[in-house]
Amino acid sequence: MADTAVPGVDPQIHALCEAFRADYRAVQAEIGKAIVGHHEIVDGVLTCLFVGGHALLEGVPGLGKTALIRALASALNLKFSRIQFTPDLMPADVIGTNVIMENEHGHKGFQFMHGPIFSQIVLADEINRATPKTQSALLEAMQEKQVTAGGEVRKLEEPFFVMATQNPLEQEGTYPLPEAQLDRFFYKLSVQYSGREELREILNRTTTGHKVEIRPVLDGEKIIRHQQLVKRVVIAPHVQDYAIRCVLATHPQGVYATPMVNQFLRVGASPRAAQAITLAAKVRALLDNRFHVSFRDIKEVVVPAMRHRVILNFEGEAEGMTTDMVLEKVITDTPQTIESELVAGKA
Template sequence: MQPDAALQLATRQINRVREEIGKIIVGQKEVVDGVLICLLAGGHVLLEGVPGLGKTTLLRTLARVLHLKYSRIQFTPDLMPGDIVGSMIIDTETGTKALRFQPGPIFAHLVLADEINRATPKTQSALLEAMQEHTVTSGTTTHELEAPFLVMATQNPIEMEGTYPLPEAQLDRFLMKILVKYPSREDLSTIVTRTIQKEETQIENILTREEILELRRISRDVLVAPHVQSYAIDLVMATQPETEQAHELTKKYIRYGSSPRGAQALVECGQVYALMHGRLHLAIEDVQMMAAAVLRHRIILNFDAHSDGQNPETILSKIIPSVGSRTGARV
């Protein structure tokens, strides 16, 4: 297939998925696009918001549209690592009483880790290790997790009671962190109207597993020009207080800046975003659009930031638009 034809087909397929999800999910365009971007970029996504905003419904709908295996793990303080990855059990069916591995709910294409910050750090680590390696080890045997593999973790705001905040090093393993906001009055009216309707909305299966993997391959072929790559690097270095490129707000409010994973994520997410919008080349605007979701969980603020009422959103909103003008990048 010619590159232009492959591009048009890929863009059309992604848009059809978005439209089909829209039959169930009202509004939340940024959230839907973010989850799709993480799926096609091969990463994982962390959603933060209060309960009841449709996070669970989104992933369940995505699984139906893409015809992928879906599982949900409700994180609680008494959840154990074996409840996630699986455990060895005695097989009594064969009559030999031999040990065999019973896969846990992590063995799915789309895994919802609901309220991940309600589980203990030990249990959180079991999930995050599987996310990083795409494998699960039981005893001396390693079990592969089938691609595509996406973990969508949901997190209650830290100020809510009964939560265990994720360590910063583990947060870095999420490709994006998306803030789920309350719906507008218009969207809320649509939600209530759909609730009282008697007929259930029917959605179609749009893509197969093989087509999703092909979309991943095409997104990786999106061209990244040297000046765009330099912009992504400069943007990450602007969040690091020890570097010469550090923004003035970085030096004042940020204790630790983004790791190199941030630069990788900016490019990977930007490539998928460009593909979604019908382009086979990455633009600086694509990187800028991805920057907040990619970097907000990768910067650690100092005491002065908290005392002055600053947060990652307010700081990044100043850093992101300033990088192009300071480095001379074409925006």
């Protein structure tokens, strides 16, 4: 059945919205050929794709994090590279380095050998197995979409995405990502164990000779076009203000801080959190056949957009709290509108 027109939206914009939803579902379907379940994780990764953000997937080994990202890469007609992070990996192994080369005339000179970061979709596998020095090699690439090596700035081809996986910090041989690095990930997605029926389907697919063929259904030009469309989605001032107050509510001892935040958080979310919430909510609106953001859209994206941008204090860790618990409470304790401001507006 064809989608009904979005009320109050120009027909040309409506056509772009339909194309966005069609491409979103096409990529989703291709990933579904290889990945059983994990629907929220797939939606989260695709949200990052269509806003131009980077995704961090966390979970114990064997849950399909790498397989999901490889499936996404197969569904996109983009240059793909995988970097396996290990304790002995060096920054030059990621970015590249100048090497001495000899030409056909016997003259020697430096030539830059591009590292695996020079792709469009980069799988940084087990990123927290590498040392902080190597982890930080991704900072400039993720934020500026460029790298500096040998005193020269080199632009990365767009669209550019870093899809990273990491093991829980309780695992041996892991190095926690620095706060500055975490903040550059648009979403942090927590990959959970599969359920009974999902595990049955996984076995049926992987132990019976079942072959999966994922075809590329989306190219870089279309992705960039969809990213531009997402930014055009309307967000009303009062809905935007709710997103802002959700972020401000995570700042301990701040004006909008909730009691649980004051008790259990040491560091609140940065302005990047507000940007992530807004853009992710716009994607939710488009998928729901709307060209405006609702309060529900904001609430649905607060946790994945902020769980890695807030830090528990000692009491929070001692009490066994998680950032998800605190953020869920932020959502329920932050009013959608402030009555005093509504009254003032009517006066």
